[in-house]
Amino acid sequence: MQAFDPLGGQVRATVNPGQGSRSLVEAELVSSVAWLIRLRWLAGLGVLLATWSTGALFGLGAPRLPLYAIGTGILLYNLTFYLIEQRLTRTSAKAEAFRKLSVWQAILDWVAMALLIHFSGGIESPAIFFFIFHIIIVSIFFSARTAAAFAILAAILLSAIALLEYSGLMPHRAIISYLETPLYRNSLYVASVLFFFTSTGLISAYLAASIQERLRQREEEVIHLSESLRRATIRLQTLNDGARVINSTLDLPQVLEGLVKSTAEAMGVRACSIRLLDPEGKKLEPVAVFGLSQAYLDKGPVDGITNPLARRVLSGEVVNIPFAPNSPLLQYPEEARQEGIRSVLSAPLMGKSGPMGILRAYAVEPDRFTAEDEAFLVAIASQGSIAIENAIAYKAIEELDQAKGQFVRMVTHELRSPVSVVHSLLRTLTSGYVGETSDQQMDILQRARRRVEFLQSLIDDLLDLAAGKNEFKRVEPFEPVALAEVVERVVRRYEVLSKEKGLSLEWHQQAPAYEAKVMASQDGLDRIFNNLISNAVKYTRAGGRITVSLSYLAGEAKIEVIDTGIGIPKDAQEHLFEEFYRAPNARALEREGTGLGLTIVRDLVVRFGGSIQVESSLGAGSHFTVKLPLITPS
Amino acid sequence: MSPKKILLIDDDPDLRLALRLPLQAAGYAISEAPSVVEARTAIKEVKPDLIVLDVMMDTTTAGFQLALEIHSADPRSEFKDFHQVPIIMLTAIHSTTPLRFSPDQDYLPVQTFLEKPVDPEVLLGKVKELLGE
Numbered sequence: 001m002q003a004f005d006p007l008g009g010q011v012r013a014t015v016n017p018g019q020g021s022r023s024l025v026e027a028e029l030v031s032s033v034a035w036l037i038r039l040r041w042l043a044g045l046g047v048l049l050a051t052w053s054t055g056a057l058f059g060l061g062a063p064r065l066p067l068y069a070i071g072t073g074i075l076l077y078n079l080t081f082y083l084i085e086q087r088l089t090r091t092s093a094k095a096e097a098f099r100k101l102s103v104w105q106a107i108l109d110w111v112a113m114a115l116l117i118h119f120s121g122g123i124e125s126p127a128i129f130f131f132i133f134h135i136i137i138v139s140i141f142f143s144a145r146t147a148a149a150f151a152i153l154a155a156i157l158l159s160a161i162a163l164l165e166y167s168g169l170m171p172h173r174a175i176i177s178y179l180e181t182p183l184y185r186n187s188l189y190v191a192s193v194l195f196f197f198t199s200t201g202l203i204s205a206y207l208a209a210s211i212q213e214r215l216r217q218r219e220e221e222v223i224h225l226s227e228s229l230r231r232a233t234i235r236l237q238t239l240n241d242g243a244r245v246i247n248s249t250l251d252l253p254q255v256l257e258g259l260v261k262s263t264a265e266a267m268g269v270r271a272c273s274i275r276l277l278d279p280e281g282k283k284l285e286p287v288a289v290f291g292l293s294q295a296y297l298d299k300g301p302v303d304g305i306t307n308p309l310a311r312r313v314l315s316g317e318v319v320n321i322p323f324a325p326n327s328p329l330l331q332y333p334e335e336a337r338q339e340g341i342r343s344v345l346s347a348p349l350m351g352k353s354g355p356m357g358i359l360r361a362y363a364v365e366p367d368r369f370t371a372e373d374e375a376f377l378v379a380i381a382s383q384g385s386i387a388i389e390n391a392i393a394y395k396a397i398e399e400l401d402q403a404k405g406q407f408v409r410m411v412t413h414e415l416r417s418p419v420s421v422v423h424s425l426l427r428t429l430t431s432g433y434v435g436e437t438s439d440q441q442m443d444i445l446q447r448a449r450r451r452v453e454f455l456q457s458l459i460d461d462l463l464d465l466a467a468g469k470n471e472f473k474r475v476e477p478f479e480p481v482a483l484a485e486v487v488e489r490v491v492r493r494y495e496v497l498s499k500e501k502g503l504s505l506e507w508h509q510q511a512p513a514y515e516a517k518v519m520a521s522q523d524g525l526d527r528i529f530n531n532l533i534s535n536a537v538k539y540t541r542a543g544g545r546i547t548v549s550l551s552y553l554a555g556e557a558k559i560e561v562i563d564t565g566i567g568i569p570k571d572a573q574e575h576l577f578e579e580f581y582r583a584p585n586a587r588a589l590e591r592e593g594t595g596l597g598l599t600i601v602r603d604l605v606v607r608f609g610g611s612i613q614v615e616s617s618l619g620a621g622s623h624f625t626v627k628l629p630l631i632t633p634s
Numbered sequence: 635m636s637p638k639k640i641l642l643i644d645d646d647p648d649l650r651l652a653l654r655l656p657l658q659a660a661g662y663a664i665s666e667a668p669s670v671v672e673a674r675t676a677i678k679e680v681k682p683d684l685i686v687l688d689v690m691m692d693t694t695t696a697g698f699q700l701a702l703e704i705h706s707a708d709p710r711s712e713f714k715d716f717h718q719v720p721i722i723m724l725t726a727i728h729s730t731t732p733l734r735f736s737p738d739q740d741y742l743p744v745q746t747f748l749e750k751p752v753d754p755e756v757l758l759g760k761v762k763e764l765l766g767e
Contacts, residue, residue, distance in 0.1 A: 420750040421652065423751030428652050433655045433754055434655055
């Protein structure tokens with residue numbers, strides 16, 4: 001049955017999930033079998049009805065019993081086909097079973113048609129025309145060759161009937177008995193009917209089959225196009241998701257992991273890897289892998305200079321290896337074979353200053369990658385290169401910042417020890433434990449002590465700042481802290497000093513709906529508000545007012561420290577939180593000050609997940625607003 | 635009544651001076667040890683009523699380890715006669731650096747902490763308090 005090939009060259013696509021994976025053509029065949037069975041009920045009934053009506057109405061002479069028998073026979077074998085079709089559908093049988101069923105249907109139909117023609121007048125039978133639409137139906141079902149075979153079979157059957165009746169070897173059943181010369185004996189008539197029937201049958205088969213073939217091609221094109229559209233959509237979606245992950249972080253491992261995962265998923269391939277050149281630009285180190293075994297990764301070093309594939313890719317070329325285990329380009333073809341990798345596509349990761357590494361996709365199918373895939377991988381590689389470069393740059397900055405912090409910490413530690421000893425010694429003198437000092441001596445000692453005290457606080461602030469850079473989190477674990485208590489405690493601390501200075505210090509607190517806590521460290525919060533309030537006290541002249549208030553917004557606490565002090569010049573405001581910066585008017589009022597206080601405040605606020613803002617106008621006062629996220633009560 | 639004896643253990647002679655001056659002025663008998671090794675013999679010789687101990691000497695925790703030994707409850711300890719002697723620990727470590735001890739933690743073997751630079755008034759206050767004066 002090789003000639004029957006209605007499924008030749010089709011594109012596979014899942015049409016109905018319930019029927020497993022069937023091609024569109026297969027699904028069409030299955031539904032056509034049922035359609036044909038439905039039509040045949042009508043055909044059988046039609047034969048019975050036509051037999052009855054021709055006899056009853058026109059009194060035509062042909063014996064009607066065989067015709068009734070044929071009609072009944074059609075209905076009976078159709079019933080059998082119906083039951084078989086139902087069972088095949090129930091058991092989700094393969095398309096092959098349906099195809100066999102349709103062949104048997106065609107064969108039995110041909111037999112029924114031959115009998116019908118014979119018993120309704122042979123070559124004179126009007127039923128001959130019915131053969132034509134049978135041929136058309138077969139052409140729809142099967143290939144052009146099969147349809148032609150059925151058309152020829154029909155011609156042979158009709159010729160056999162005509163010739164057997166003509167020669168008298170088979171009795172002629174006339175339905176139009178009043179014809180003077182029976183047509184079946186007229187050789188010209190017989191020959192011409194046979195000729196026209198055969199040619200009509202063949203032409204119909206050819207036409208129907210060609211139309212069907214063209215429809216199928218269109219259908220396949222549509223399926224193919226929608227399939228590639230679907231793939232493209234998935235790709236874009238995955239790429240988009242991946243890009244979001246990659247761009248949302250500056251953490252190099254996360255960028256790399258995100259890149260290989262989304263590339264493999266977007267291309268629908270087994271694995272993806274990134275190898276980056278080491279700092280000497282020689283070895284290619286695997287830095288991120290998705291979908292490869294550890295054994296494959298451990299296969300051996302990949303040299304960026306001697307490895308032929310690496311050299312080509314690093315020179316900027318995208319290299320497609322369709323049959324990996326046989327490729328001379330691969331350094332480890334045997335390992336690739338064991339890993340089940342059949343095709344490999346590599347694209348260069350190019351940085352601003354030259355090649356950085358290789359992005360590679362691995363597929364289990366041989367010759368898997370198309371030109372479209374190549375363009376896609378190149379696009380990802382160029383996007384990915386930017387993300388990788390950014391992450392590397394950020395990492396370098398971070399390391400530098402940490403090194404700086406480490407250095408500052410070390411230096412200040414070394415400074416702190418001698419300064420604190422000098423300070424301690426001076427205190428024994430100024431406290432009078434070493435005997436009397438003259439007023440002038442005491443004045444000098446006090447001056448020296450003040451300078452040392454300043455030095456001490458500078459060192460302490462520097463230490464805080466350096467510690468905050470990298471180690472704070474480890475030292476002081478965050479805990480839920482009742483914010484109002486801390487702020488109030490700091491306000492109380494400054495009550496006496498404010499009064500002495502002739503300032504009014506006010507404290508307002510909005511009653512919270514629940515015990516408002518923030519995730520922070522006690523000391524850190526204390527430092528924040530101690531710093532802000534002491535600044536307010538320091539930079540507000542007698543008669544002024546300081547207001548500290550705590551209120552609650554959605555999910556956060558707002559603490560405001562408002563003073564009527566000297567204010568901050570406009571151009572100084574943007575530098576206020578910078579290390580060692582002091583506004584000129586603050587410097588004029590208070591000679592000593594490290595310029596680190598607000599830097600530390602900002603660092604702490606940020607560390608606790610909050611924000612700080614300042615509004616100020618020169619001579620009118622300053623308004624600091626700190627917002628800290630509240631722990632939401634569960 | 636003989637004056638109370640205080641042993642100062644610190645490797646910095648200048649700081650020992652800064653500690654000694656106010657304590658002497660207040661009438662205490664002061665002994666000094668410049669290292670953990672010398673402190674071990676000094677404790678047994680001097681039999682101090684109070685020890686002022688620097689937390690960081692040879693290593694960052696040398697003072698801390700010595701304090702643990704002095705206050706050990708083990709009857710076989712070489713300092714078993716001194717485990718009741720109060721200790722003031724000097725810390726040069728600033729509040730936000732990694733090694734931070736605070737006296738409210740139970741397991742710490744010292745009575746109180748004193749941060750450098752030392753304020754003589756604060757020092758005297760703590761000494762008096764610990765000696766029950």
